[in-house]
Amino acid sequence: MVSRSVARVVNSIVAQSNESIKFPTTNHELMEAKRMWQIMYTFPTAIGVIDYTHIGILKPNRHGDEYVNREGKHTLNVQATCDGR
Numbered sequence: 001m002v003s004r005s006v007a008r009v010v011n012s013i014v015a016q017s018n019e020s021i022k023f024p025t026t027n028h029e030l031m032e033a034k035r036m037w038q039i040m041y042t043f044p045t046a047i048g049v050i051d052y053t054h055i056g057i058l059k060p061n062r063h064g065d066e067y068v069n070r071e072g073k074h075t076l077n078v079q080a081t082c083d084g085r
Contacts, residue, residue: 006076021081023048036084048083 013020024030024047033047054075060067067074 033083040084046084048081050079050081052077052079054078 024033030047034045037046038044054069054073055078057067057074057076059074064074067076069075069077
């Protein structure tokens with residue numbers, strides 16, 4: 001059940017990735033991204049960030065041990081990317 005839900009979410013993200021996840025492609029876009037990070041976070045050379053987090057879930061009936069993190073909790077590992085906005 002969980003694996004099917006995860007597969008649906010992943011497939012949806014991949015299908016929308018060309019519209020949703022965009023990296024700067026021109027020099028102007030690159031400089032603007034760097035400017036935003038400098039102004040907002042004093043992080044002058046960044047154009048975006050990637051981070052991971054764990055989202056707590058109830059133990060799945062099947063394959064529950066595959067969702068145990070290093071703290072012994074049932075979670076999904078999530079990766080996120082964002083720009084300076």
